[in-house]
Amino acid sequence: MAPGTWWEERVHPLERAWVTIAFLIAVVFFSAMMLIWHGVGHQNVTGQAYRISPQAYQAEVERFVQRYKVGEEAGQPVVAPPPGSDVYMLAQRFRFYPILKLKAGERYVLHVASLDYLHGFSITQPHVWNLQLYPGYEWVIPFVPREPGTYHMACNEFCGVGHEMMLGKIVVER
Amino acid sequence: MAALAEVRTCPVTGFRVHRAAEDLVKANAVAAVVALWVGGLAAIVVLFTRWMGAFPPEAFYQYLALHAWNMLIFWIIFFEIALLHFAGSIMLNTRPASPAAGWASFGLMALGALTVNRAILTNPLNHLSFQPYPPLQGTPDFYLGTILFAVGALLGVGHFFATVHKAYRDRTHQGPLPLVVFGAFTAAVLAVATLLVGALVYVPAFLWSVGVIPNLDPFLWKLAYWGFGHPSQQINLAATITVWYLLAFLTVGGRTPSEKVSRAAFVLYLVAINLGSAHHLQTEPSGALSVGWKWVNTGYLMHLAVLGSMIHAFAVPGSVEVGQRLQGYTRGLFEWLVRGPWHNPAFSSLVLSVALFGFLGGTTGVIAGTEQLNLKWHNTTAIMGHFHGVVVAGTTLAFMGVTWYLLPLIFRRRVVAERLARWQPWLFGVGVGLLVLAYLQLGVRYGLPRKQPDIFRFRGLPLAFPWPEEVYRLLAVAGVGGLLALVGGALFVGLVVATVLAGKRLSDEELRREYALPVAGGARELPAVPGTFVLCLVFAAFFVLMYLGNYWNLSRSWPIGR
Numbered sequence: 001m002a003p004g005t006w007w008e009e010r011v012h013p014l015e016r017a018w019v020t021i022a023f024l025i026a027v028v029f030f031s032a033m034m035l036i037w038h039g040v041g042h043q044n045v046t047g048q049a050y051r052i053s054p055q056a057y058q059a060e061v062e063r064f065v066q067r068y069k070v071g072e073e074a075g076q077p078v079v080a081p082p083p084g085s086d087v088y089m090l091a092q093r094f095r096f097y098p099i100l101k102l103k104a105g106e107r108y109v110l111h112v113a114s115l116d117y118l119h120g121f122s123i124t125q126p127h128v129w130n131l132q133l134y135p136g137y138e139w140v141i142p143f144v145p146r147e148p149g150t151y152h153m154a155c156n157e158f159c160g161v162g163h164e165m166m167l168g169k170i171v172v173e174r
Numbered sequence: 175m176a177a178l179a180e181v182r183t184c185p186v187t188g189f190r191v192h193r194a195a196e197d198l199v200k201a202n203a204v205a206a207v208v209a210l211w212v213g214g215l216a217a218i219v220v221l222f223t224r225w226m227g228a229f230p231p232e233a234f235y236q237y238l239a240l241h242a243w244n245m246l247i248f249w250i251i252f253f254e255i256a257l258l259h260f261a262g263s264i265m266l267n268t269r270p271a272s273p274a275a276g277w278a279s280f281g282l283m284a285l286g287a288l289t290v291n292r293a294i295l296t297n298p299l300n301h302l303s304f305q306p307y308p309p310l311q312g313t314p315d316f317y318l319g320t321i322l323f324a325v326g327a328l329l330g331v332g333h334f335f336a337t338v339h340k341a342y343r344d345r346t347h348q349g350p351l352p353l354v355v356f357g358a359f360t361a362a363v364l365a366v367a368t369l370l371v372g373a374l375v376y377v378p379a380f381l382w383s384v385g386v387i388p389n390l391d392p393f394l395w396k397l398a399y400w401g402f403g404h405p406s407q408q409i410n411l412a413a414t415i416t417v418w419y420l421l422a423f424l425t426v427g428g429r430t431p432s433e434k435v436s437r438a439a440f441v442l443y444l445v446a447i448n449l450g451s452a453h454h455l456q457t458e459p460s461g462a463l464s465v466g467w468k469w470v471n472t473g474y475l476m477h478l479a480v481l482g483s484m485i486h487a488f489a490v491p492g493s494v495e496v497g498q499r500l501q502g503y504t505r506g507l508f509e510w511l512v513r514g515p516w517h518n519p520a521f522s523s524l525v526l527s528v529a530l531f532g533f534l535g536g537t538t539g540v541i542a543g544t545e546q547l548n549l550k551w552h553n554t555t556a557i558m559g560h561f562h563g564v565v566v567a568g569t570t571l572a573f574m575g576v577t578w579y580l581l582p583l584i585f586r587r588r589v590v591a592e593r594l595a596r597w598q599p600w601l602f603g604v605g606v607g608l609l610v611l612a613y614l615q616l617g618v619r620y621g622l623p624r625k626q627p628d629i630f631r632f633r634g635l636p637l638a639f640p641w642p643e644e645v646y647r648l649l650a651v652a653g654v655g656g657l658l659a660l661v662g663g664a665l666f667v668g669l670v671v672a673t674v675l676a677g678k679r680l681s682d683e684e685l686r687r688e689y690a691l692p693v694a695g696g697a698r699e700l701p702a703v704p705g706t707f708v709l710c711l712v713f714a715a716f717f718v719l720m721y722l723g724n725y726w727n728l729s730r731s732w733p734i735g736r
Contacts, residue, residue, distance in 0.1 A: 026540075027481055041546060043731055044734070075636065132552065132553075142736055143735075157553055164231045164626055
C-alpha cells in the first residue's frame with residue numbers, strides 16, 4: 001500500500017465524473033433546496049423567540065385560559081380562541097397545558113414555552129411536526145391547523161423519570 | 175519462543191510488530207468487546223420495552239442509558255484507541271512512543287467507564303443517555319466518569335501523534351502516510367477538537383453538580399454539547415472509513431482508485447465536519463438562532479463533509495473493485511462483486527457495512543439534518559433509525575469485520591467455529607437493517623417519539639390515546655430485527671471470547687499459509703471501476719428521491735412559520 005507520490009496521480013475520468021455529480025447533489029442542490037423552501041414552502045422554522053421568566057409566561061397562559069375557556073376535560077381546561085388570535089400552551093413536568101380547540105384552515109400564532117426543563121412539543125398522532133422547547137424562551141410562531149381531527153401530543157425530549165406521562169391534546173374542528 | 179520477543183515480523187503483512195503495541199491493541203480491544211457485551215445485555219430491556227412494553231419505564235430509562243454509554247462511547251472509543259495503536263505503531267513499524275502513556279490512557283478510560291456505569295446503576299438521576307441537558311442534573315460521579323474517560327481518550331490520541339512522530343524521527347517510516355494511517359490521523363485530529371469541546375460542557379456540568387456553578391444556561395449548553403456530540407460521531411465516521419479501506423486491502427488486496435481523491439475526502443471532514451452541531455438545533459426557538467446561521471452551518475458548510483462521504487462511497491467499493499479486477503475478476507460490470515470472497519466474514523461485513531451505512535445511515539443523516547425536514551424527524555424514532563444505520567450497521571459491523579483479522583494476526587489464534595462466523599455479519603446486518611427501516615417509518619410517518627417507553631398503557635392517564643395498528647406491526651418488525659441483531663452480536667462476542675481463551679494457537683508458518691493476503695499487483699496502472707460507478711449512480715438517484723420525498727411529505731403537514 002505504499003502511496004508513493006500520490007499527489008501526482010491522474011484521476012480516472014469516471015471518478016472525476018462522480019466527484020462532480022456528488023458536488024452538484026450535496027453542495028449545490030441540497031443547500032439550495034433549504035433556501036428554495038423558504039420561498040415556496042409553507043413549513044419553515046421562522047418565528048421569534050423572547051426571553052421570559054417562567055412566572056411571567058405562566059401568567060400569560062393563565063390570562064389566555066381565563067379568557068377563552070369553554071370547558072374541561074381530563075382535569076385540564078379546554079380553550080377555544082377565535083381564529084387569527086394568539087394561542088398559548090405551556091410545557092411542564094409532566095403536562096401540556098391547556099387543551100386547545102381550533103378551527104381548521106385558520107391561521108393562529110402559537111406561543112409556547114417550558115416552565116422547567118427541556119421538553120419536546122410533538123404533535124404526534126396524527127403526526128404533524130415537532131419543536132424543541134426550553135425554559136426561559138417563549139416561542140412565537142404562526143401556524144395553520146389544516147385538517148380537522150383530534151391531535152394527540154407527547155413530549156419527545158426526555159425530561160426526567162415520568163417523561164412518558166407527559167401528554168397533550170389539540171382538537172381541530174371544521 | 176517468538177511470542178516473548180520484544181519485536182516480531184508479522185508473517186502475513188510484513189509489519190514489524192512491537193510487543194508493547196500489540197499488548198495495547200489487545201487490552202483496548204478486549205475492553206471494547208466487554209463494553210459491547212454490557213451494552214448488548216442492556217439492549218434486551220430496551221428492545222422488549224419498545225416492542226411490547228415488557229419492562230416499566232424506570233427500567234427502560236436506566237437500561238437505555240447503559241445501552242447508549244456502553245455502545246456509542248465505550249465500545250466504539252476503546253476500539254478506536256486500539257485502532258490508533260495499530261495504525262500508529264504497527265503500520266509504521268515503530269515501537270509505541272511511550273507504552274506507559276498508552277497504559278495510563280487505558281487505565282483512565284477503564285476507570286471512567288466503570289464510574290459512569292456505576293453512577294447509572296446506583297442513581298436514577300443518572301438515567302441520562304445522549305440528551306443530558308441541564309436543568310436535568312446527574313450526580314457528580316457521573317460527570318466525573320465522563321471526564322476521566324475523555325482525558326484517557328485524549329491521552330491515547332496524543333500518544334498516537336507522538337508515535338507517528340517517532341516513526342519519522344527513527345526513520346522506521348518514510349514518505350507519505352499510508353492511506354489507512356492518514357484516515358486514522360484524520361480521526362485523531364477530529365478527536366482532539368471534539369474532546370476539548372467535550373471538556374467545555376462536562377467540566378461546567380460537573381462543577382454545577384457539586385454546587386460551584388449555580389446554574390447553566392440550557393440553550394448555550396445544548397449548543398456547546400452538540401459541538402462535542404456530533405463531531406464525536408464524525409470521529410467514528412473517519413474511523414469506520416479507515417477500517418473499510420483496511421478491510422478492502424486485507425480481504426481482496428484492494429487499493430483506492432485514487433489516493434489523491436480519497437485523501438482530499440478525509441481533509442474535507444477536517445474542514446467541515448465540526449459544524450454538525452447545528453444539526454441538533456434545527457427546531458430551536460428561532461430568533462435565538464437565526465435562519466441564516468442555520469442555513470450556512472447545515473447547508474453549504476456541512477455539505478462539504480457530505481461531499482467527503484460521497485467520495486468515499488465511490489472510493490471504498492472502488493478499492494474492492496480494483497483489488498478484484500487485478501486478481502482477474504474482470505468480466506462484466508459486477509463479476510468482482512459476485513465472486514468476492516463471501517466465505518470470509520470480514521468481506522461480508524465490509525460489503526454489508528458499506529451498503530447499510532450508505533443507503534440507510536448516511537442519506538437519513540443528511541435528510542434529518544436539513545433545516546425544514548427536521549420538523550418531521552426531530553426526536554422521533556427516525557433519529558434512532560438514522561444513528562443505528564450509521565454507528566451500528568456501519569461502524570460496529572466494520573469493527574466486527576476487522577476483528578476477524580485481529581484474532582489471527584494479533585492474538586495469533588484461529589477463530590473457533592469459522593463456519594458460524596460466516597453467518598454472523600448477516601444476522602447482525604440484516605437484523606439492524608430491519609430495525610432501522612422500521613424506526614425510520616415509525617418516526618417520519620407516525621411521529622413516534624424516541625425514549626418513549628409506555629405507548630401501550632400510558633399509565634392509564636386520561637389523555638392516553640391508541641396508535642394505529644400499523645405502528646404496533648412496525649414495532650414488531652423492529653423487535654424481530656433487534657432480536658436478530660442481538661443474536662448476531664452475541665454470536666460475535668461468544669466467538670471472540672472463545673477464540674481469545676481457547677482458539678488454537680497459530681504458528682508463523684500456519685499464518686503465512688492460511689491468511690496470506692491477496693496479491694494485487696505492483697505499480698501497474700490501476701483498472702477502471704465501471705461497476706462502482708454504476709452502483710454510485712443508483713445510490714445518487716436513491717438519495718435525491720429520498721430527499722425530495724421527504725419534502726413532499728413535509729408539504730402535506732400543517733403550515734408553520736411566516
